[in-house]
Amino acid sequence: MTPQAEYEPGRSIVWLASYPKSGSTWLRALLTACLCPEEPVDLNQLVGTAVVFERAQLDEHAAIDSAHHSLDELLAYQSDYHRAFAHDQQGPVFIKTHSAFRSTPDGIDLFPRSASAGAIVVVRNPLDIVGSYAHHEGKSADAIIARMADSEARQDAWDDRISKALPQRIADWSGNIASWLDQSAMPVCLVRYEDMLADTKAALIRVLEFSGIDLGDDTVQRAVEACSFARLSAAEAQGGFAEKPSQTRSFFRAGAGGQGIRELTALQASRIHADHCAVMERLGYAA
Amino acid sequence: MPNYRVYGFIVASDLPLPVLPRAEAGEPDVTIAAGPVPGTEGLRTQFRNWEAEPDRFIATFHETGRFLVSGGNRITYHRFDHADDSQVVSILLGTCMAALLMQRRILPLHSCSVRTDQGAVLVMGVSGAGKSTTLGGLMALGLPMMADDVTGIVFGESGQPMAIPAFPATRLWQDSLEKLGHGTAGLPRVRTDLAKFYRAVDGFHPEAEPIRAIVYLKATNASEPRFHPIELAQRTECVSRFVHRKNFLDGMHLRRWGFDSAVAIVRKVPLFELARPSGWVEPVDLAKTILAGIAASEDMVRATA
Structure with a gap:
């Protein structure tokens, strides 16, 4: 039976959860094209922005200075804020996150059931993530492979300064994905990037059905066409993409699958397999 | 209790406030002291750890304590076990001070x-x-x-x-201090576990x-x-x-x-x-x-x- 998001009073958020460079931006563009079919896709106006991870918003809600709290200390405040944010919304409210699914020792979830209708978990073969992530960060493949194996890996977190976005613990690739697939707070729609490539329309229909969005076939087809890699790449070249970390490196790089095994050395590929074989097998990625 | 000066008024505090300048002895305008503070469970507003009312602000901060700001002239705090001075002072000089200023129409x-x-x-x-x-x-x-x-x-x-x-005093991250040509040796930390420091200014x-x-x-x-x-x-x-x-x-x-x-x-x-x-x-x-x-x-x- 196809899982469905569970909308109840207060449960309005559908999390777009993914490890970085797994294709969530493409999915956000597709959803935007579906929900706003009359407008050209604007990469700087995509649905799913991480609004609840804006530091100033949390600080105002919880009356704290989040810069003076550790990432673990912030979890309880963020959980409350997610519930407050979701409380007055009409679902689905899509919100992207690269965070692992986390909880405090006494059971407070960062992504609480009482705020969450469901999660769309986007995954991608880690072999292919390496090159994409290395390009995105301007780092070597070896550095990225090490980061993908780091269970304490964080985003927007530094020991000596802060950003406007709240820090998130993205964990290692396997831990990130397993945390979302194994949680019981909300239903999950698992989307493989490779399946999106193979049949974008079918993958999008499954996401829309999960989210409870009923659209005509023509609308979905036009959304798929509007969000081809070529058109998104052109949109980035024309209008920029504010969410990318560097204005000198393109965000939409190749839009393909299977290039990882060609880009990586045998040693690098074996490291990925050694670090992540269990979850790779679970997701149907050849070990 | 020693007196300190901040925002134009005199504060007496039973907790050391190392970054505030000392003020002359005398009747303070505001008193900060440890004491019982009611919990914030069952607040009128859901999903929040604080409540503001006319002349009364109450809040619970996870792993730090409960705080009550009242009448524009008193801050009462109840410290949780394991919370250190820096955590409590950070709240006193931050959120509690904001509530106090509003109560004093600043x-x-x-x-x-x-x-x-x-x-x-x-x-x-x-x-x-x-x-x-x-x-x-x-x-x-x-x-x-x-x-x-x-x-x-x-x-x-x-x-x-x-x-x-x-x-x-300024509060600067280590990165910024070093780029401004200052070291961090001997500077009190804003939080014991953060590389952010109070630096007294001349x-x-x-x-x-x-x-x-x-x-x-x-x-x-x-x-x-x-x-x-x-x-x-x-x-x-x-x-x-x-x-x-x-x-x-x-x-x-x-x-x-x-x-x-x-x-x-x-x-x-x-x-x-x-x-x-x-x-x-x-x-x-x-x-x-x-x-x-x-x-x-x-x-x-x-x-x-």
């Missing part, structure tokens, strides 16, 4: 401030925009500090907005000053800083946005006061925006951009008067 604006020869210049912005670093640049130009993070605002007899100084202006200008600082993807006046129609909203802990105003029945204060400020004080590149910019360069921009605007006003 508008807390999330801004740093310095004194120039023509009045106070305030730089407001969200956390992470670079206020503290910009403050370092302004002070490097010889301008005495008035506040690091929150400037108090009251109104003089003629309705002139006045900046009320906070305390003579150049501090302890008296209220009329406000000369307010600058809204924001980080952008632009490659160069851009300084310009804020459109008239947007100024009240812009100032209102940076009232520190503005969510307290409704519960305190002070929303009208807060709005009227913001309107009164923009009627008298020019407002500018500095859109700075999100990467590192020399603090002194940012400071010079601000001062030059304000001066140019004032020259233009005089020329057209």
Whole structure:
């Protein structure tokens, strides 16, 4: 039976959860094209922005200075804020996150059931993530492979300064994905990037059905066409993409699958397999 | 209990407040002391750890304690086990101080401030925009500090907005301190487990000053800083946005006061925006951009008067 998001009073958020460079931006563009079919896709106006991870918003809600709290200390405040944010919304409210699914020792979830209708978990073969992530960060493949194996890996977190976005613990690739697939707070729609490539329309229909969005076939087809890699790449070249970390490196790089095994050395590929074989097998990625 | 001076009033505290200047012995205006504080379970507003009422603010901060601010003259705290002084002081000088200022009808604006020869210049912005670093640049130009993070605002007899100084210490991350040429040895930490430090400043202006200008600082993807006046129609909203802990105003029945204060400020004080590149910019360069921009605007006003 196809899982469905569970909308109840207060449960309005559908999390777009993914490890970085797994294709969530493409999915956000597709959803935007579906929900706003009359407008050209604007990469700087995509649905799913991480609004609840804006530091100033949390600080105002919880009356704290989040810069003076550790990432673990912030979890309880963020959980409350997610519930407050979701409380007055009409679902689905899509919100992207690269965070692992986390909880405090006494059971407070960062992504609480009482705020969450469901999660769309986007995954991608880690072999292919390496090159994409290395390009995105301007780092070597070896550095990225090490980061993908780091269970304490964080985003927007530094020991000596802060950003406007709240820090998130993205964990290692396997831990990130397993945390979302194994949680019981909300239903999950698992989307493989490779399946999106193979049949974008079918993958999008499954996401829309999960989210409870009923659209005509023509609308979905036009959304798929509007969000081809070529058109998104052109949109980035024309209008920029504010969410990318560097204005000198393109965000939409190749839009393909299977290039990882060609880009990586045998040693690098074996490291990925050694670090992540269990979850790779679970997701149907050849070990 | 020793007395300290902050925002123009005298505070007696049973907890050391190492960054506040000591004040003369005598009857304090405000007392900070440990004591029983009721819990915040069952608050009227769900999903929140605090509640504001007229002359009463109460909050629970996870792993730190419960705090009660009352009557504009008392802060009571109940410390949780394992919370250290730095955690409690951080709340006292942050959120509790904001509630206290409002109870005393001092508008807390999330801004740093310095004194120039023509009045106070305030730089407001969200956390992470670079206020503290910009403050370092302004002070490097010889301008005495008035506040690091929150400037108090009251109104003089003629309705002139006045900046009320906070305390003579800046809070800077290790990265910023080192880029400004300062070490961290011997400096008290804002939090025991953070690389953010209080640094006492010699150049501090302890008296209220009329406000000369307010600058809204924001980080952008632009490659160069851009300084310009804020459109008239947007100024009240812009100032209102940076009232520190503005969510307290409704519960305190002070929303009208807060709005009227913001309107009164923009009627008298020019407002500018500095859109700075999100990467590192020399603090002194940012400071010079601000001062030059304000001066140019004032020259233009005089020329057209």
